[in-house]
Amino acid sequence: MTANVQAYRAAILHSLADPAVVGVEQSYEYFEDGVLVIENGQVARVGHAAELLPSLKGIELTEYRDALITPGFIDTHIHYPQTGMIASYGEQLLDWLNTYTFPTERQFADKAHAADVASIFLKELLRNGTTTALVFGSVHKQSVDAFFEAAEALNLRMIAGKVLMDRNAPDYLTDTPESGYAESKELIERWHGKGRLHYAVTPRFAPTSTPEQLTLAGQLFQEYPDLYMHTHLSENRQEIEWVKQLFPERGGYLDVYDHFKLIGARSVFAHGVHLCDAECQRLAETGSAVAFCPTSNLFLGSGLFDLNKLERHGVRVGLGTDVGAGTSFSQLQSLNEAYKVMQLQGKKLDPFKSLYLATLGGANALYLDDKLGNFESGKDADFVVLDYNATPLISYRMQQATSLAEKLFALTMLGDDRAIKETFAAGQSVHRRD
Known part of the structure; x- marks a missing residue:
């Protein structure tokens, strides 16, 4: 050739x-x-x-x-169905989901709508210099098909998955443990490893999945080589208390995912704002990663991410915009806010550390540093x-x-x-x- x-x-x-x-x-x-x-x-x-x-x-x-x-640039946490609701006013996490997110994601039952948004979403990423992202779809498998079709046409290295959510959400957005498993498996067979595409098992977060669904999600994560697992962790204090009520037998939020075998290499947990030292240590020893999402954490009032604490424990950290809770597709703007998050804690973010987070650090968090970064x-x-x-x-x-x-x-x-x-x-x- x-x-x-x-x-x-x-x-x-x-x-x-x-x-x-x-x-x-x-x-x-x-x-x-x-x-x-x-x-x-x-x-x-x-x-x-x-x-x-x-x-x-x-x-x-x-x-x-x-x-x-x-x-x-590499974005380690973003929601493509939320493109149309970016910059929605005035809520914290749980109210924000019910007020804005769930009604917006309902529209993705229509594949033509999903395809239109996927095209807009990818154009925005590329306009902002982001060439790889770990992406939430919606609960509808056609939303993931639409996203992967658009990414494949541009020969992009992208990771995405269908949301798993069988409780504590509107009926129009819930699946079942069995349907979530079957539809995810179908998508994995179709897309994982095709060209530059990868699949992520994607429970939205622990409160929206029953133990039965989390069991099957963990089973799925173990069934295929090199799959990703993508979810949320310890973003908001109210959310953390809710997890304690739903899973009183578990030792904490991270322990829920650990119990259901959803923790390990290529597991990426978005936010991690309120992690204790023991949780940081467990993330490090299992090779899991955390996505630092500064614009989102400030916008929703979730708290200040302690980058230095995760560094001390050796946790892999990437940078995420978290659109649509994030306020910009730009990783430059994410780094702008990350610097301020550190300043508010009396700490510094060196410009070369910023470069690392947006490029090689993101690749390392995604176990793609042999290919990217x-x-x-x-x-x-x-x-x-x-x-x-x-x-x-x-x-x-x-x-x-x-x-x-x-x-x-x-x-x-x-x-x-x-x-x-x-x-x-x-x-x-x-x-x-x-």
């Missing part, structure tokens, strides 16, 4: 490891004038332009001025081009910056979808800003 090779020239930055583990200076690689070489949809080489350009004769070279190339040779060529002149204010701020860290921090404070000049998935341009 003839190699399909392209090269891209700009400033290039990618994470090599977690700054919390190796220190900031050893955590990244930066080429002020760099070249990224892509071959057949994968990273072939990355390096200084002066070193690589002589070897690129006959290869198409695209140059970006005043721009920074980074790996594509940085520019190591052989990884998928999912990357974004960030524009240093995206807005007049960003352009002016960049002129004042005296270091890479300062530029990176300014992008996370001032950037949004306008900062994304172009987005690539598997080496192909999937979004170009007008």
Whole structure:
């Protein structure tokens, strides 16, 4: 097969490891004038332009001025059916679900509606530089079919699943333990491992599933290799008290999932705002991950995520927007809010840790760091081009910056979808800003 090779020239930055583990200076690689070489949809080489350009004769070279190339952003928790209700006013978690979420998700019984929203949702992700996401569907299996069909058409690496919910929700949104298991299994057989797609067993959260449904969800999670499990954990104090009432025999919220065999490698728990040390330790020893969703946690008044505590225990952490409780599809905006969450606790979020959370850290949380997250040779060529002149204010701020860290921090404070000049998935341009 003839190699399909392209090269891209700009400033290039990618994470090599977690700054919390190796220190900031050893955590990244930066080429002020760099070249990224892509071959057949994968990273072939990355390096200084002066070193690589002589070897690129006959290869198409695209140059970006005043721009920074980074790996594509990775969103470890988001709800695509909630796209149309983003920025809904004035509730905390449980009331918000009943007031806005459940009526919105009812519409996904119609596959044509689901397909329309899936298209809008993916366009928004790509406009914001997100190339991989762990995605909630609705309780309707056709919502997951619609999502995967749209993602497959764009050759995106995406993870999604049908919501399992057989109690404490409107009748029009509930399944049964048996139907949830059967429909999930059908979707797994159809989509898991097809192209760049993966399936996640998806109980909404413990209060909306009976023990019978959680038992079958755990059984399903164990039946297939490399499946994901995606749910919510310890987001809101009222929610935590509700779990105690529903499962009085269990030792806590996380213990519910542990009892039903829903914890382990590729288990991703969204939020984790109110976790004790013992729960953090259990997450770490089982290889489970937590999605840090700062815009959502602030918007719904859920609390402040303690990133340092999870780091101390060695828990895998990714970054999530949690649309529609989150207020933006932009991971730059998520990092803006994450910085503030840390400041409110008297802690700091280094710009290079932010880069790690949005890229390689997310890949690590999803056990995809052998395929995504940085520019190591052989990884998928999912990357974004960030524009240093995206807005007049960003352009002016960049002129004042005296270091890479300062530029990176300014992008996370001032950037949004306008900062994304172009987005690539598997080496192909999937979004170009007008």
